[in-house]
Amino acid sequence: MRLTYFSQLPFFCNILPIERNRKSWGLAKENHGIIMDIAKERTRSTSHQDLLQAILEGSMNGELGTLTEGELIIDNCKNMFLGGYLPPALAAIWGLMLLASHPEWQDRAHSKVLEVYEGQIQLLDFNMLSKMKVLKMVIQEVLRLYPGVTLATREAARCEAR
Template sequence: MCRIRKLKEEVESLFMEIIEGRRAAALQAMAGHIDDEDGQQKNDYYGQDLLGLMLAEMEAAKLEAAPPLRGQRRQRQQLGRMYTSRQLMDECKTFFFTGHETTWLLLTWTFMLLASSPTWQHRARQEALLFLHQHGDMPDFDMLSRLKVLGMILLESLRLYTPATLLAREAFSSIKVGDLEIPKGLSVWVPVLAIHHDKTIWGEDADEFKPERFSEGVVKACKNPMAFMPFSFGPRNCVGQNFAMMEAKIVLCMLLSQFTFHLSPSYRHAPICILTLQPKHGVPIILRHFRP
């Protein structure tokens, strides 16, 4: 516990340093460009990434909350939430860790599955080679969305080894589901991994790696498309799901075009849930240079 607490303090200190540094740099830049002839927005000084957008909103909220100077009147209502530096840091931690954790687990399990299935590895490699030949090494989102085989493989990997095995939700109102009464305020846990392996939904081959089940998309992959929820559903679903899929496709394209990979004889299959579904003993892979 002491080690975890120390790591937590180090991470939080690092994020606070980044936040305060970004704020100081933005305020200094704004001080030198009070009347920007190019009409540059104040948001631009903070940057267009997540931290920059939240900092800009935070400073705008402070200005709106401040009392107007004598002879002036408030031009508009407060638009933003009054973020504190602590809240900004918590948001950054959430995006940093969830963005890293889910992507590396998705890629880890996908490489394990492809190393175990030479046929699908070959199909994925052929698609990756053709894609890179046509589009080069700087594809955009629309181009990546056309990678059908890789998309099927990633979806099947997410089904078999979804990073988030459970989802927690709170009932905002009392509801009846079949014969089950769910009172308002009750915490409801959704067993995502169990649903993804339910043979009554996915068929008798639910435990097998069969990417072709997604050949016509998620809607026709099983009896109920709502049964596939690696990124959850609704307003609190994963905001980074498109980025995660895009990132995974890029990494797969790069490695498939350069290497063949096979499971090491030392590999021991032992998925374990430690907040997320992880390989207990890792996934040792043997890489060999690919020669067309």
């Protein structure tokens, strides 16, 4: 992709119709359409009691401030997706990288997992996970060194003084 002089300036990054921006706008429009189609389909049936239903009810019953109902739904769905997808994926990647860099810790964690499993093939449960202290230490160190979310901005739709 060839960048022009103006596309490198911060003032023009998102407004010039260069190829990169046109692709970005197209993807944003496609995502918007997909999310709104799911939301419209969901509003027809109120039998669900989940996070999406809470977002839809909040958009219909709450004060939206400067946002439209659709913008509130889209923004919250994007926040939920990124918060639930990116941080765990990043933690797993960094954890594997750190364990590969420190084979002694990899061996300690592996032996503890084998000790807890006792040679049986079974699904993990809370009791098994609580016995894996070394694995817990590794996960906490990964999250300390490489936090999944470093900056998340939100805007209050309404503020009440008490």
